[in-house]
Amino acid sequence: MAKKKKKNLFERFANWATNATGSSAAFIIALSVIVVWVITGPIFNYTDTWQLIINTGTTIVTFLMVFLIQKSQNKDSKAIHLKLNELI
Numbered sequence: 508m509a510k511k512k513k514k515n516l517f518e519r520f521a522n523w524a525t526n527a528t529g530s531s532a533a534f535i536i537a538l539s540v541i542v543v544w545v546i547t548g549p550i551f552n553y554t555d556t557w558q559l560i561i562n563t564g565t566t567i568v569t570f571l572m573v574f575l576i577q578k579s580q581n582k583d584s585k586a587i588h589l590k591l592n593e594l595i
Contacts, residue, residue, distance in 0.1 A: 521578045528572065540564075 527533060544561050551557040 521575060524575050525579050528575065 541561070544557075548557060
């Protein structure tokens with residue numbers, strides 16, 4: 508029972524995250540972060556730490572998105588296979 512609840516919780520989170528990250532608002536937020544980062548470049552004299560902030564942030568986001576994209580692809584693939592099996 509606990510395993511099913513955890514799976515359901517992850518499924519709901521994955522669906523929410525997929526919808527949220529694919530929205531216009533997510534794009535605007537990402538663009539805003541980059542604009543703020545670029546504007547702060549001269550303030551911090553383009554230091555290594557300034558560059559490391561965007562590098563680390565984008566690396567973490569990319570790492571997590573790989574798993575969300577894979578989850579979404581697996582779900583879509585399973586749905587397609589079920590539909591194809593119904594036709595056969």
